[in-house]
Amino acid sequence: MFEYVDDALDAGAHREIERHLEGCAACAEFAEALRAPLDHAEDWTRAVLSRTASDPCAQAIDRLPPWVDGDLERFDAKLVGGHVEHCAGCNALAGVLRTMREELPQLAEIEPDIAFVDDVLAATVGASADIPVEVPLPWIARLDGWFAKLMYRPRIAWEGAYVATAFLLLLVFFPGSPLAGVPSKALDITRQSPNKIEQPFVAFRTNLDVGAQEAWFSTRTAARSLVVRASAESDDAYRYARRGIGTLWDRFASDPLTDETQATSQHGESK
Amino acid sequence: MLDVTTLIARCRQGDALAWEALVRAYQGRIFGLARHYLRDPEEARDVAQEIFIRIYQRLDTFQGDAKFVPWMLSLARNCCIDRLRRNKVRTPEHSVPVEDEPHIAAEGPTVEDQVATGEKHTLLYAALENMSDTNREIILLKEIQGLKIEQIATMLAVPVGTVKSRSNRARSDLARRIRVLDPSYGV
Numbered sequence: 497m498f499e500y501v502d503d504a505l506d507a508g509a510h511r512e513i514e515r516h517l518e519g520c521a522a523c524a525e526f527a528e529a530l531r532a533p534l535d536h537a538e539d540w541t542r543a544v545l546s547r548t549a550s551d552p553c554a555q556a557i558d559r560l561p562p563w564v565d566g567d568l569e570r571f572d573a574k575l576v577g578g579h580v581e582h583c584a585g586c587n588a589l590a591g592v593l594r595t596m597r598e599e600l601p602q603l604a605e606i607e608p609d610i611a612f613v614d615d616v617l618a619a620t621v622g623a624s625a626d627i628p629v630e631v632p633l634p635w636i637a638r639l640d641g642w643f644a645k646l647m648y649r650p651r652i653a654w655e656g657a658y659v660a661t662a663f664l665l666l667l668v669f670f671p672g673s674p675l676a677g678v679p680s681k682a683l684d685i686t687r688q689s690p691n692k693i694e695q696p697f698v699a700f701r702t703n704l705d706v707g708a709q710e711a712w713f714s715t716r717t718a719a720r721s722l723v724v725r726a727s728a729e730s731d732d733a734y735r736y737a738r739r740g741i742g743t744l745w746d747r748f749a750s751d752p753l754t755d756e757t758q759a760t761s762q763h764g765e766s767k
Numbered sequence: 768m769l770d771v772t773t774l775i776a777r778c779r780q781g782d783a784l785a786w787e788a789l790v791r792a793y794q795g796r797i798f799g800l801a802r803h804y805l806r807d808p809e810e811a812r813d814v815a816q817e818i819f820i821r822i823y824q825r826l827d828t829f830q831g832d833a834k835f836v837p838w839m840l841s842l843a844r845n846c847c848i849d850r851l852r853r854n855k856v857r858t859p860e861h862s863v864p865v866e867d868e869p870h871i872a873a874e875g876p877t878v879e880d881q882v883a884t885g886e887k888h889t890l891l892y893a894a895l896e897n898m899s900d901t902n903r904e905i906i907l908l909k910e911i912q913g914l915k916i917e918q919i920a921t922m923l924a925v926p927v928g929t930v931k932s933r934s935n936r937a938r939s940d941l942a943r944r945i946r947v948l949d950p951s952y953g954v
Contacts, residue, residue, distance in 0.1 A: 561938040591953035592942040600910040605795030620823040621783045641853050
């Protein structure tokens with residue numbers, strides 16, 4: 497390229513380069529820049545850079561924010577500073593970044609309406625003091641969201657009925673389930689007759705009556721035996737036995753007497 | 768402004784005056800963050816109130832050695848994102864796909880807010896409008912709310928290096944957009 501610009505090439509090479517320049521804008525620009533006087537060094541530099549390295553602006557823009565903040569390493573800061581000094585676009589962008597840094601924090605606070613603080617106090621301090629305001633807990637809010645999402649599904653009613661039926665079937669009617677015999681037992685209970693229920697009670701009463709009667713007869717028999725023996729011994733023994741049995745004597749005497757006891761009582765009265 | 772550590776200690780003791788002072792000190796910041804995340808001013812107000820209720824409930828869990836503002840803003844961000852996700856779930860008729868990252872309101876504050884904060888902010892809001900959600904959130908947390916990179920990395924659960932690179936790209940992106948809207952800005 498330098499020989500071309502200096503017309504130091506032979507005719508063939510010269511024509512070949514000219515043909516190339518007709519189709520390559522970058523090389524044509526480079527050739528033009530080489531021909532330009534040295535006071536257009538800035539364009540020349542840009543032309544060289546565009547022909548050789550990648551776009552330096554893209555790399556400078558990536559480093560502009562930390563450069564504006566003063567967070568770059570010294571060497572990188574000098575590189576970026578050197579580029580910004582000669583690049584109007586990046587210089588302007590750096591200015592925007594500096595102004596942004598000053599103005600963006602002003603967007604942090606937006607004052608709400610004057611009733612906001614009162615409403616917050618009523619929902620917090622006022623709630624804990626006098627007014628029982630229900631403050632939703634975070635897990636309730638999450639549960640609410642989950643439940644709302646669930647209820648929006650149109651098949652929820654069918655799904656719920658299906659699950660409940662399947663659960664009931666497995667619990668009660670499936671062989672081997674823990675409550676498998678409950679329905680048949682319940683049916684038996686409802687079919688039971690009153691006699692079956694009363695039977696045990698009647699038997700208890702009968703046993704009680706029989707037991708009481710047997711006790712009475714055995715006690716009376718024992719008492720009468722004592723009287724007979726006492727009478728056989730002596731008058732004193734008879735009177736002693738009668739006195740010992742006490743009020744029971746009248747009861748024994750009032751009962752229907754057998755031949756034996758009747759004879760005993762006549763003997764005692766005559767004495 | 769009163770010392771935040773003392774205010775929080777008093778709030779934990781049940782001092783209602785201290786709590787009121789804390790709310791007044793940070794209501795602008797919390798409402799501003801909510802407005803940047805949510806479109807509707809009424810919804811932002813509702814969320815801002817919910818944020819303060821959560822702060823009130825969780826004051827006992829705040830570790831005194833940590834900074835209060837990052838803790839508060841992290842809690843506020845979570846509330847805003849929860850509300851954004853709930854809104855998407857509750858409006859299925861719009862068929863809004865649930866994104867991995869929440870959509871931050873592209874529209875800035877209302878005209879009244881803009882008048883209140885000055886017309887110079889109109890340009891900033893207009894430039895923020897067309898940014899991606901990721902870049903906009905980084906600008907919101909770092910440049911607007913002033914959080915440090917390490918704090919943002921904890922909040923977003925990403926490495927510090929990721930936050931740094933995202934921040935640089937977001938700032939360059941915003942600067943380019945501002946230049947397109949107003950070439951004289953920053954000159």
